[in-house]
Amino acid sequence: MSWGTLPVHLIHILLIAALSVLGLALVYVLSRRALSHVASLKHVREARRRQLVTLVHALRWVANVVILGHALVMLLSSLGVNIIPLLTSAGVAGLAISLGAQSLIRDSIGGVLVLMENQYAVGDTIQIGTVSGQVEAITLRTTQLRALDGSLYVVPNGEVRIIANQTKKELRAPVESA
Numbered sequence: 001m002s003w004g005t006l007p008v009h010l011i012h013i014l015l016i017a018a019l020s021v022l023g024l025a026l027v028y029v030l031s032r033r034a035l036s037h038v039a040s041l042k043h044v045r046e047a048r049r050r051q052l053v054t055l056v057h058a059l060r061w062v063a064n065v066v067i068l069g070h071a072l073v074m075l076l077s078s079l080g081v082n083i084i085p086l087l088t089s090a091g092v093a094g095l096a097i098s099l100g101a102q103s104l105i106r107d108s109i110g111g112v113l114v115l116m117e118n119q120y121a122v123g124d125t126i127q128i129g130t131v132s133g134q135v136e137a138i139t140l141r142t143t144q145l146r147a148l149d150g151s152l153y154v155v156p157n158g159e160v161r162i163i164a165n166q167t168k169k170e171l172r173a174p175v176e177s178a
Contacts, residue, residue, distance in 0.1 A: 020071035047122030110157030111140035124167040
Protein backbone atom coordinates (compact mmCIF):
# COMPACT_ATOMS: atom_id res chain seq x y z
CA MET A 1 0.00 0.00 0.00
CA SER A 2 1.48 3.30 -1.05
CA TRP A 3 0.65 6.78 0.19
CA GLY A 4 -1.01 7.57 -3.13
CA THR A 5 -3.58 4.82 -2.73
CA LEU A 6 -4.25 5.57 0.93
CA PRO A 7 -7.54 7.44 0.28
CA VAL A 8 -8.85 4.51 -1.77
CA HIS A 9 -7.96 2.06 1.01
CA LEU A 10 -9.56 4.31 3.63
CA ILE A 11 -12.75 4.43 1.56
CA HIS A 12 -12.70 0.61 1.28
CA ILE A 13 -12.19 0.27 5.04
CA LEU A 14 -14.98 2.70 5.84
CA LEU A 15 -17.30 1.00 3.34
CA ILE A 16 -16.56 -2.44 4.79
CA ALA A 17 -17.10 -1.16 8.33
CA ALA A 18 -20.36 0.59 7.36
CA LEU A 19 -21.72 -2.48 5.56
CA SER A 20 -20.75 -4.71 8.47
CA VAL A 21 -22.48 -2.44 10.98
CA LEU A 22 -25.51 -2.30 8.67
CA GLY A 23 -25.53 -6.12 8.42
CA LEU A 24 -25.27 -6.50 12.20
CA ALA A 25 -28.06 -3.97 12.69
CA LEU A 26 -30.24 -5.81 10.17
CA VAL A 27 -29.66 -9.12 11.97
CA TYR A 28 -30.51 -7.42 15.27
CA VAL A 29 -33.72 -5.88 13.93
CA LEU A 30 -34.84 -9.12 12.29
CA SER A 31 -34.13 -11.14 15.42
CA ARG A 32 -35.97 -8.61 17.63
CA ARG A 33 -38.92 -8.77 15.21
CA ALA A 34 -38.86 -12.58 15.35
CA LEU A 35 -38.67 -12.52 19.15
CA SER A 36 -41.61 -10.12 19.42
CA HIS A 37 -43.58 -12.31 17.00
CA VAL A 38 -42.82 -15.37 19.14
CA ALA A 39 -43.91 -13.46 22.26
CA SER A 40 -47.20 -12.50 20.59
CA LEU A 41 -48.16 -16.09 19.77
CA LYS A 42 -51.07 -16.86 22.09
CA HIS A 43 -51.81 -20.45 21.03
CA VAL A 44 -48.24 -21.68 21.65
CA ARG A 45 -47.23 -23.31 24.92
CA GLU A 46 -44.63 -21.52 27.03
CA ALA A 47 -42.12 -24.36 26.57
CA ARG A 48 -42.40 -24.11 22.77
CA ARG A 49 -42.02 -20.33 23.00
CA ARG A 50 -38.75 -20.81 24.93
CA GLN A 51 -37.56 -23.25 22.26
CA LEU A 52 -38.25 -20.72 19.52
CA VAL A 53 -36.43 -17.99 21.47
CA THR A 54 -33.42 -20.32 21.82
CA LEU A 55 -33.47 -20.98 18.09
CA VAL A 56 -33.64 -17.25 17.23
CA HIS A 57 -30.71 -16.48 19.55
CA ALA A 58 -28.63 -19.29 18.02
CA LEU A 59 -29.34 -18.09 14.48
CA ARG A 60 -28.50 -14.50 15.45
CA TRP A 61 -25.16 -15.65 16.93
CA VAL A 62 -24.28 -17.57 13.75
CA ALA A 63 -25.20 -14.60 11.54
CA ASN A 64 -23.08 -12.23 13.66
CA VAL A 65 -20.06 -14.56 13.50
CA VAL A 66 -20.38 -14.86 9.71
CA ILE A 67 -20.71 -11.10 9.21
CA LEU A 68 -17.81 -10.22 11.52
CA GLY A 69 -15.56 -12.95 10.09
CA HIS A 70 -16.26 -11.81 6.55
CA ALA A 71 -15.63 -8.18 7.49
CA LEU A 72 -12.33 -9.07 9.16
CA VAL A 73 -11.09 -10.94 6.09
CA MET A 74 -12.14 -8.08 3.80
CA LEU A 75 -10.44 -5.49 6.03
CA LEU A 76 -7.19 -7.46 6.08
CA SER A 77 -7.34 -7.82 2.31
CA SER A 78 -8.00 -4.11 1.92
CA LEU A 79 -4.96 -3.34 4.09
CA GLY A 80 -2.79 -5.36 1.74
CA VAL A 81 -2.41 -8.44 3.92
CA ASN A 82 -2.16 -11.65 1.89
CA ILE A 83 -5.21 -13.52 3.17
CA ILE A 84 -4.60 -16.77 1.26
CA PRO A 85 -2.29 -18.24 3.94
CA LEU A 86 -4.71 -17.00 6.61
CA LEU A 87 -7.68 -18.68 4.91
CA THR A 88 -5.68 -21.86 4.36
CA SER A 89 -4.66 -21.94 8.02
CA ALA A 90 -8.24 -21.26 9.07
CA GLY A 91 -9.42 -24.11 6.87
CA VAL A 92 -6.91 -26.55 8.35
CA ALA A 93 -7.70 -25.35 11.89
CA GLY A 94 -11.42 -25.64 11.16
CA LEU A 95 -10.94 -29.20 9.97
CA ALA A 96 -8.95 -30.09 13.09
CA ILE A 97 -11.52 -28.46 15.36
CA SER A 98 -14.42 -30.12 13.55
CA LEU A 99 -12.80 -33.53 13.94
CA GLY A 100 -12.20 -32.87 17.62
CA ALA A 101 -15.62 -31.34 18.24
CA GLN A 102 -17.58 -33.81 16.15
CA SER A 103 -19.89 -34.78 19.01
CA LEU A 104 -20.51 -31.13 19.91
CA ILE A 105 -21.47 -30.35 16.33
CA ARG A 106 -23.68 -33.47 16.12
CA ASP A 107 -25.38 -32.53 19.42
CA SER A 108 -25.97 -28.94 18.25
CA ILE A 109 -27.44 -30.02 14.92
CA GLY A 110 -29.62 -32.54 16.75
CA GLY A 111 -30.79 -29.77 19.11
CA VAL A 112 -31.70 -27.49 16.23
CA LEU A 113 -33.69 -30.31 14.62
CA VAL A 114 -35.49 -31.11 17.89
CA LEU A 115 -36.46 -27.45 18.25
CA MET A 116 -37.45 -26.94 14.61
CA GLU A 117 -39.45 -30.15 14.27
CA ASN A 118 -41.09 -29.76 17.70
CA GLN A 119 -40.40 -33.41 18.50
CA TYR A 120 -40.92 -32.74 22.19
CA ALA A 121 -41.13 -29.75 24.50
CA VAL A 122 -40.48 -28.87 28.12
CA GLY A 123 -43.11 -30.60 30.22
CA ASP A 124 -43.62 -33.54 27.84
CA THR A 125 -43.12 -37.07 29.11
CA ILE A 126 -40.80 -38.87 26.72
CA GLN A 127 -38.65 -41.96 26.40
CA ILE A 128 -35.26 -41.80 24.69
CA GLY A 129 -33.76 -45.27 24.45
CA THR A 130 -33.97 -46.81 27.91
CA VAL A 131 -34.36 -43.45 29.69
CA SER A 132 -37.79 -41.97 30.30
CA GLY A 133 -39.09 -39.01 32.22
CA GLN A 134 -40.45 -35.50 32.01
CA VAL A 135 -38.48 -32.98 29.95
CA GLU A 136 -37.16 -30.24 32.23
CA ALA A 137 -34.96 -28.34 29.78
CA ILE A 138 -33.89 -28.39 26.16
CA THR A 139 -30.78 -26.63 24.93
CA LEU A 140 -29.04 -26.86 21.60
CA ARG A 141 -26.70 -29.49 23.05
CA THR A 142 -28.70 -31.51 25.60
CA THR A 143 -32.12 -32.57 26.79
CA GLN A 144 -32.71 -32.95 30.53
CA LEU A 145 -35.18 -35.62 31.68
CA ARG A 146 -36.46 -36.02 35.25
CA ALA A 147 -37.33 -39.67 35.92
CA LEU A 148 -40.08 -40.80 38.30
CA ASP A 149 -37.48 -41.73 40.93
CA GLY A 150 -36.14 -38.15 40.85
CA SER A 151 -33.01 -38.87 38.81
CA LEU A 152 -32.01 -36.21 36.31
CA TYR A 153 -30.81 -37.62 33.00
CA VAL A 154 -28.89 -35.36 30.64
CA VAL A 155 -29.10 -36.78 27.12
CA PRO A 156 -26.93 -35.27 24.34
CA ASN A 157 -29.20 -34.36 21.43
CA GLY A 158 -26.83 -36.08 19.00
CA GLU A 159 -27.51 -39.40 20.78
CA VAL A 160 -31.28 -39.15 20.32
CA ARG A 161 -32.29 -41.74 17.74
CA ILE A 162 -35.76 -42.96 18.71
CA ILE A 163 -38.16 -40.89 20.79
CA ALA A 164 -41.43 -42.01 22.32
CA ASN A 165 -43.44 -38.93 23.29
CA GLN A 166 -46.18 -40.10 25.67
CA THR A 167 -47.64 -36.60 25.90
CA LYS A 168 -48.49 -36.45 22.19
CA LYS A 169 -49.86 -39.98 21.90
CA GLU A 170 -53.20 -40.65 20.36
CA LEU A 171 -55.76 -41.78 22.88
CA ARG A 172 -57.77 -44.76 21.73
CA ALA A 173 -60.38 -46.72 23.54
CA PRO A 174 -61.14 -50.26 22.38
CA VAL A 175 -64.81 -50.69 21.51
CA GLU A 176 -66.37 -54.09 21.15
CA SER A 177 -69.64 -54.52 19.36
CA ALA A 178 -72.25 -56.70 21.01
